[in-house]
Amino acid sequence: MASCLHPVWLRRRHVTRDLPTTSANVLQLQVITGPSRGDDFYLPRVPIITQAASGTGFRMRRLQFPIRVAFVMTINKCQGQTKSYVGVYLPTPVFTHGQLYVSLSRVGYADAVEVLAPRGITRNVVYPEEL
Structure with a gap:
């Protein structure tokens, strides 16, 4: 299991640091700011469903982590x-x-x-x- 210590920006506006993943579908994260600083939590992949242009009837569904890598x-x-x-x-x-x-x-x-x-x-x- 590889260890990645990159700051990430959780799309729900919490700053976190990426710790080793527990599986391919869950990340173990640690809060680095705020009142919960130092607490660990687990973030699962979230289903993202998009609608195509009207009239095509095409829908796309994918699972992804709602995070972005942050550069400091x-x-x-x-x-x-x-x-x-x-x-x-x-x-x-x-x-x-x-x-x-x-x-x-x-x-x-x-x-x-x-x-x-x-x-x-x-x-x-x-x-x-x-x-």
């Missing part, structure tokens, strides 16, 4: 890059002028950004004397 980098490292989707984890407010702007502006539209911050808020540090 610092705000400074992502400066100047363009991404299709960004998840920003801010356990504490940013501490330098412009960091929040840099982290939130890596994508072209607001629907492609997800922010995880305590109590759902953070501070944008701006020093007016530097403007």
Whole structure:
């Protein structure tokens, strides 16, 4: 049994770390943030049913894990890059002028950004004397 320790983004908005799979149909995961930090849970494959264009009557059903592999980098490292989707984890407010702007502006539209911050808020540090 292989061990994969990759951060994954559970599509239900929980950050987890992938531990060795228990079978081909179940993943053993560990929560790495929030009040359940350190707890293990098992995630089965979920049936995904899609409808084709109207009039064809074609339906597709498949089993898959509702997760995405997450790649982690610092705000400074992502400066100047363009991404299709960004998840920003801010356990504490940013501490330098412009960091929040840099982290939130890596994508072209607001629907492609997800922010995880305590109590759902953070501070944008701006020093007016530097403007």
